[in-house]
Amino acid sequence: MPGFGWKKGLFIIFIVLLFSSPAFSVDKATALRIANLIEKHKQEIIDIRRFIHMNPELGNREFETSKLVSSKLLSLDMEVRSETAKTGVVGLLRGKHDGITIGFRADMDALPIEEQTGLAYASLNKGVMHACGHDIHTSIALGSAIVLNEMRDMIKGNIKFIFQPAEEGAPSGEGGGASSMIKQGVLKNPPVSAIIGMHVWPEAETGEVLISPGTIFAGLDTFEITIMEKSSHGAQPPKEIDTVYIASQVVVSIYSMASRTLDPVNSAVVTIGKISGGSRPNITADEVTMEGTVRTLNQETQEKIKQLIERIVISNTQPFGASYSYNYLKGTSPLYNHPDLTAILRPSLVNAVGQNNVRSFPPQMFTEDFSEYSERLPGFYFLLGVKPAWKNSVHPLHSSQFNPDENCIPIGIKVLCHLLLDCLDYQAQFENHNK
Secondary structure (H helix, E strand, O other): OOOOOOOOOHHHHHHHHHOOOOOOOOOHHHHHHHHHHHHHHHHHHHHHHHHHHHOOOOOOOOHHHHHHHHHHHHHOOOEEEEEEOOOEEEEEEEOOEEEEEEEEEEEOOOEOOOOOOOOOOOOOOOOOEOOOOHHHHHHHHHHHHHHHHOOHHHOEEEEEEEEEOOOOOOOOOOOOHHHHHHHOOOOOOOOEEEEEEEEEEEEEEOOOEEEOOEEEEOEEEEEEEEEEOOOOEOOOOOOOOOHHHHHHHHHHHHHHHHHHHOOHHHOEEEEEEEEEEOOOOOEOOOEEEEEEEEEEOOHHHHHHHHHHHHHHHHHHHHHHOOEEEEEEEEEEOOEEEOHHHHHHHHHHHHHHHOHHHEEEOOOEOOOOOOHHHHOOOOEEEEEEEEEOOOOOOOOOOOOOOOOOOOOHHHHHHHHHHHHHHHHHHHHHHHHHHOO
């Protein structure tokens, strides 16, 4: 379990509340108020989403998106901090009543993909597309800020809306994403006690919400291996050393490693996506370099894979007298859903979308830098269905034809408003109980 540095004792609060069954903050009257406000602002929010979709921007380059977000938050009289981690924006909504601060993270960046959806509001930026639904995430966050701004009278604490750049990765040589936002104090002033995140999910129907406690997404590391030796003419290859042959053995051994040495429960996915070496077809390569990624669901497996790959390289180079270099870079940690926070908030989801629309899902090998937040404080991350009920399937994330159902936007706003209001109210109930 990741370590948490939070100061308000929320772990104890969650344990107590698990067994106390507090009443919903979002009762029928409040739910109706939320629904009416969503309907009131629905078209405005859809228009915002379509504008963002038409004007996608890559990581650390979300300049216009950032301006749009800042402008909208300022119009709501929120406390706004822009240019955090280059293009990030933070909006603080202070409720009428004192309480803790809950955060919601929305990512804003697009992908270097040429859109092929044929939509009337398709990307105007050649080679750039919102193929991962971050335009939906940003719109749901803004929509929730608009709705909850008109409900300040019942907010027991603060809500910090975190609009993050570069979730898909920063340009080469630049920092970015969640880690940069955290370094620049996004979780402070006031301190965030718990944080919520979400992602659209094309494998679930619109109206469905998927949740799971514990580790839900994999950690992602990268590595680079270079096999080195002097080159020679192809007509007189070295009798004992051939870097291409050695590299091929390394690749085969790495790919068979998971099935032979790892516990199936703690699985890993290793991918070698790039191999390069040599200069001419008739000259043996003096070195061959391969680059790959490692996806794991826990930190122990993460460390084990790192060691196993080097053992494989050593065992394949030493017999031939070849040399090697091995660089392993730890990246994103596995995404961990705090089990107690997940249990506390599940009834809120049921209250929002109905029992039959709240489903569990197994851990996935996708990665998400929301894990940077959930390593530091209790985090809750859910998936929002975006597949129309009348379709058997939709194009997957990162597809040039990815086209999520826009009807997910008001549902996402409804879900988020329920979660935020209930989470703040749980804390208030606990404090009143102990007075």
